[in-house]
Amino acid sequence: MYILSFRQRDELAALAAKAGWQVVAARRAEGAERRFLASGAAVAVVDARGALAEGLAAAAAMSGAVVSNGGAMLALVSRGDVDAVARFYDAGATHFLASPFSETEFVQSLRFAARYAEGMAGEWQASAPVDPLGWRFDLRGRTIQVTPALARMVDVGESATVRVLLRVLDRPERRAAFLALRRLGGERSATAFAHDLNGIGRVVQHLQHDRQAQRIDALVEPLGSAPDTTAAMRDALAGSRDAGGARRWIDRRLNGGGALAVVLVALNRFEVVNTAYGRVAGDALLRGAHRRIEAAAREALEKGALVARMGGSEFLIATDAPRERIDLAVERIASALSKPFVVGDSIAVLGCRIGMAERNDEENAATLLRRASEALAEAKASDSATLRVADAREEDAPVDRLAGELGPAIDHGEIDIVFQPQVSMADGTIVGVEALARWDHPAMGTIGADLLFAAAARADLEIALSDHIQRIVLERAAAWPAVLSRLRLSLNLTAGDIARPGFADLFLDRIDHSGFPRGRLTLEITESGLIEDLSIASALLTVFRQAGCRIAIDDFGTGYSSLAYLKSLPLDYLKIDKKLAQDITGTVRDRVVVRGVIDMARSLGLSVIAEGVETEEQLELLAKEGCQYYQGFLCSEAVSSAALAAMMEARMGAKTGAGA
Structure with a gap:
């Protein structure tokens, strides 16, 4: 069970766990699609109570992954937001529950959703959930509500008038409708009438009169029309074009053996266009995108490929073509979708992200689609990559593997800390250290902080990992011997820390309990952790600075809003990113950029630390430009507390010997 709740994560997780589900719960929407896929859950719960806009955005972001993997999505809404249920339905939710609700009602809703997902993804017997066609007439208020699917089909609003709805029918068929309604006015509580409907063909409207509620409910049942022979034969040969049919087609191919690749394509910025121009324009855009994808796939793959829309703005291509043909198809699809679309009187440029997976031995449709969905999620999370390919080998997918093993590793104390010296360029004295997390994995060797936190993000353990690291760092540093008693300690804070209430x-x-002095502690914040929370970060860092800590901005030069950070944040140090620092030995242009960063920092009263210094040439040039401190392999790799103490003693002994 995957639960995303902006305000009551722990409470909902406890209820679900009590009922027997294994729960992965999150409080932030960032990476929701990726986390849902990594959790392996069949049911996603989106709690939008008190956070309607965020909930809708998260539902839309996850819908493609949920549909592709035959899952279910339960949306929780506040009683005052019940009118938004249709929007959640459009965003991909399959089940709904409005508060206030009891524990029993919540658990029962989870069971219904799980049963639905079991039918969708377990046996592959059902198609994608049918979007119902119908309307409801309130006899007291004389108002009509139309289901979202019918509203899209006949191009009317979901709160249409009787007159508007009747205009959909031809004159002879309006009479049939009036006669059917008149029959309900007598003793009959149910009746029906048939007519033609544009876009569907022949339909039957089943009417039911609820006298107690004073309303008429109508369910529109499509009967179909004369089939397009060419389309029928193409679908028979290539598989059905809906999500359920696509999964069944994939399952049949996998059961037959042989190679198979799945490519998932998601349109960029579709929700923006859909919101700006309306549902009708959005549907037309999806049809246009589908045609472009079909044409590109048919041209590159020639035959035997399935193209289907999986839900939302996500499409699937499945094929047993050789890899070089698939690569050609991906290239042509990306090129086709990068060209502008006409939306009403305007032009929209969308582009796409693509995830691909090739079958493993003994793999079924569920796991193949999930790997393709994970690759697509990685492409979406990337700043620039259009395509991500899921690697079939477990050893080449370390983040996924580590995500599953990280929780026990934290509990068993397997995450350790090492310290990298920071050196004064003026006299070569070690003046401080940066604490870095390490995991000596039994199979994968030493795992560094970047991969650790990527795995923590995948497993929703970022805060647990950060807390664990902070406690260990402060305890170790508080117990340092006298030879290390003057060193400054730099400790990284994460974006998750910054966003935590009461942090x-x-x-x-935590600092005071450890016994380490606040005045010797420097807190490092990365640019990427500040982009969305600049005002919150500024207030938080001001509190820490007033408490005696110093503040550094880490990896400077890799983000997007560096100048805004320098103006807004209470900083003491600027740490130049490794790549930027090493560029000092590159072209004249590279050196000018580094010089500009150092000059800007110095003019603002900040001390400058260069990361990743590995050569004497880099050190000399950085010193000439005014950099005051450095860290990197030129001095030392990151070492344990004992090795650090031995290094300091050796340096002090060397100085004493030189002085004698």
């Missing part, structure tokens, strides 16, 4: 008090209590 300032919690962290200051």
Whole structure:
């Protein structure tokens, strides 16, 4: 069970766990699609109570992954937001529950959703959920509500008038409708009438009169029309074009053996266009995108490929063609979707992200689609990559593997800390250290902080990992011997730390409880952790600075809003990113950029630390440009507390010997 709740994560997780589900719960929407896929859950719960806009955005982001993997999505809404249920339905939710609700009602809703997902993804017997066609007439208020699917089909609003709805029918068929309604006015509580409907063909409208509620409900049942022979034969040979049919087609191919690849294509910025121009324009855009994808796939793959729309703005191509043909198809699809679309009187440029997976031995449709969905999620999370390919080998997918093993590793104390010296360029003295997390994995060797936190993000353990690291770092540093007693300690804070309510008090209590002096602690914040929370970060860092800590901005030069950070944040140090620092030995242009960064920092009263210094040439040039401190392999790799103490003693002994 995957639960995303912006305000009541722990409470909902406890209820689901009590009922027997294994729960992965999150409080932030970032990476929701990726986390749902990594969790292996069949049911996603989106709790939009008190956070309607965020909930809708998260539902839309996850819908493609949920549909592709035959899952279910339960949306929780506040009683005052019940009118938004149709929007959640459009965004991909399959089940709904409005608060206030009891524990029993919540658990029962989870069971219904799980049963639905079991039928969708377990046996592959059902198609994608049918979008119902119908309307409801309130006899007291004389108002009509139309289901979203019918509203799209006949191009009317979901709160249409009787007159508008009747205009959909031809004159002879309006009479049939009036006669059917008149029959309900007598003793009959149910009746029906048939007519033609544009876009569907022949339909039957089943009418039911609820006298107690004073309303008429109508369910529109499509009967179909004369089939397009060419289309029928193409679908018979290539498989059905809906999500359920696509999964069944894939399953049949896998059961027959042989190679098979699945490519998932998601349109960029579709939700923006859909919101700006309306549902009708959005549907037309999806049809246009589908045609472009079909044409590109048919041209590159020639025959035997399935193209289907999986839900939302996501499409699937499945094929047993050789890899070089698939690569050609991906290239042509990306090229086709990068060209502008006409939306009403305007032009929209969308583009796409693509995820691909090739079958493993003994793999079924569920796991193949999930790997393709994970690759697509990685492409979406990338700044620039259009395509991500899921690697079939477990050893080449470390983040997924580590995500599943990280929780026990934290509990068993397997995550350790090492310290990298920071050196004064003026006299070569070690003046401080940066604490770095390490995991000596039994199979994968030493795992560094970047991969650790990527795995933590996948497993929704970022805060647990950050807390664990902070406690260990402060305990170790508080117990340092006298030879290390003057060193400054740099400790990284994450974006998750910054966003946590009450984190300032919690962290200051943690420092004081450890016994390490606040005045020797530097807190490092990366640019990427500040982009969305600049005002919150500024207030939090001001509290820490007033408490005696110093503040550094880490990896400077890799983000998007560096100048805004320098103006807005209470900083003491600027740490130049490794890549930027090493560029000092590149072209004249590279050196000018590094010089500009150092000059800007110095003019703002900040001390400058260069990361990743590995050669004497880099050190000399950085010193000439005014950099004051450095860290990197030129001095030392990251080492344990004992090795650090031995290094300091050796340096002090060397200085004493030189002085004698």
